[in-house]
Amino acid sequence: MSDPIPVRRLLFTIKPDPARVLVRPFVPAGDSGGVPRVHKILSRILALSDTEVAAVLEEVYSDFGGRHIELRRILLEHFERVRQHLPTDRTPDEPRRQLIGAFFTSEYSLESAALFNPSVVPHPDQENVPAGAIRIILSLRATGEGHISSITFRSGLIHADGSVEIDPPSRFVTEPRPKTDAAFERTLFRRKLGELSLDNEFSRRVIDTLGEHFTLDQLHVAVRAGLREHPAPDAAAIGDRLIVLAKSNYEVFFDPKQNVSERIIFPFSPSQSNGIEDARFVHFVDDDGTSTYIATYTAYDGRVIFPQLMETRDFLHFNICTLNGPAIRNKGMALFPRRIGGYYCMLSRQDNENIHIMFSDHLHFWFESRVIMRPTEAWEFVQLGNCGSPIETEAGWIVLTHGVGPMRKYCISAILLDRDDPSRVIGRLREPLIKPSPEEREGYVPNVVYTCGAIIHQGQLVIPYAVSDSSTAFATVPLAILLNALCGNPA
Structure with a gap:
């Protein structure tokens, strides 16, 4: 047995905050006595006097005005969603339109259940960063009522000593336009x-x-x-x-004045209706030097999972599209940060248990995959998968992996792929790198540590990771020691 690789757990976690709420359209379904409930609600509001409308609307703004940006605009937009159900073509005055919008609006607590499965990339803005530090953007899976997941973001710094500082999140959250x-x-x-x-x-x-x-x-x-x-x-x-x-192929954008933590990618298309899961962001640099942040993620409509792609250059404007081809199956796809031999390259797991690799000449279309790694150690007998996009080093591509073993315990480990031919596994750890500690075992899904992407900075591999599908913690690993261990354990 070789000496264990030193893993330093940092002394803070990012925990879900149920007070971060989003306003969402709310249209009660069904009917009563043969009359749709929407019609009944509208008739009651239209029957109010102007004085009653003003009083109820004042209470709405007293209760909710400080919890949301541009609440008036949102209420008027939500009125437009039900305008077709009005019994007349006459448009109500603005206070009544706002009140109608309020009755067809609800708050949704994005993080009420969990905030987990992080990935990390360099921030596109590196101005005024302290010496030896790097500014980062962290993406996280936020899960709320009904187990609906969305993508939320945090900004922060990794300092020269490997410590991580995450900026306090804004009280407000907003969907893109x-x-x-x-x-x-x-x-x-x-x-x-x-x-x-x-x-x-x-x-x-x-x-x-x-x-x-x-x-x-x-x-x-x-x-x-x-x-x-x-x-x-x-x-x-x-x-x-x-x-x-x-x-399912669309574009959205945020107001540049919005704080990074206020930007929420919430399910938008029919294929995402039950959630957006596990975005693996990577800073992709194409052969012509074009730089793009690309995430692979899983959309879920309640019955079928849909692997999809998200692209952005500034975390303000996002282009979201479907992935296509017979090799697009299952979860856990992770794109390499550059082309290899002129081809896009991606890790995947089509069969629920092995790590596959795919190559394609088009980012949206993937036709074949082949297995490069199978469960071998007891702690990975149930399932293997990647934990984010490969990270390039002089020695090869580091790939963090997850393995599932007895009692459905998830561990994080690592493999090393050949730099020129990443279908060759040239090193693998025989023991987990990170296992759930006694303090990390309890949560929404117990006995799980998991990540969707790490980053190298100042000779340290910095790993944000999920704690039992509930919160997010951080660990650092000396890069040189990890590479020595991988190179000393050929596959």
């Missing part, structure tokens, strides 16, 4: 249709009526026209799937 005029590329969209077995006569007729670039509204119009002009038994279902595909 969708880019309503975002354009789809017809050739790429058609290729995605082919991957989904939707490239048929009806879909081709619809797409052929569109320009080389088109918007979601233009696609809606084309689908409706296609249904009128070329009715077929399955046309309506195919038209719906065209719209769902478009809604």
Whole structure:
């Protein structure tokens, strides 16, 4: 047995804060006595006198005005969601519109259940950083009521001595604004249709009526026209799937004045309706020097998981799209930070237990994978997977892994891949690097340590990691010692 690798756990954790609440549309379902509940609620509000409207609205702002940015704007937007149910075309005055919006709004506590599964990348802004430090952005999975997950962010510093300082989060949280005029590329969209077995006569007729670039509204119009002009038994279902595909490929943006911690990526498209899970962010540099932050993540609609991709250059504007191809299955995909041999490269786990590798000439399409590592040690017999994107060193690619063993205990370990041919595993630890300590065993899911990405700084591997799917802690490992251990243990 070799000497254990020294792991220094830092003396602070990031814990979920149930007071960080988001305002969400709230439309009660069902009916009463054959009348939709929405109609009944609206009729009650419309029956209030102006004095009563003012009094109730004043109470709304007294209770909630200090908890949200631009609450008036949000209430008016939520009114527009139910405007179609008004019994008349006459528009109510603004106070009544705001009050109607308030009745169809609710707060959602993003972190009420957990704040975990972190990844870390260098912040795009490194100005005015203390000597020897690096500014970072931490992404985390926030889980709230109904086990719905979203992506939240924190900023902070890793200092020269390996200590980590996370900026206090803002009290406010806000969803991004969708880019309503975002354009789809017809050739790429058609290729995605082919991957989904939707490239048929009806879909081709619809797409052929569109320009080389088109918007979601233009696609809606084309689908409706296609249904009128070329009715077929399955046309309506195919038209719906065209719209769902478009809604799963979209752009959103935040106000630049917003603090990083105020920016929330909440489920938006139908494929994400039950959550966005485990974003693995990587700072990707393309062959031409273009720098982009790319995250692979899992979208969940309550029945099926959808591996997806998120791209941003500034953590303000995000481009979100589907991943396609027969190799896009299961969770835990992690992109390498650069092309290798001219190809994109990604780790994956198509079969629930082995680590696979994939290569592709297009970031959105992946066709084949092959196994590079199987469970070998007892603490990984149940399952192996990556814990974030590979990290490049002179000795090779460090990949943090997770292994699941007896009693479904999760541990973090590491392997080393050949720098030029990452399908070759040239080193692996025979023992876990991080195991749940006695203090870390209890939580939403007990006996789990897990990460979605680490970073090297000043000779230390800095690992943010989830503690039993509840909170987030940090550890550092001397890079030289870790590499010596990996190189001394060939696969």
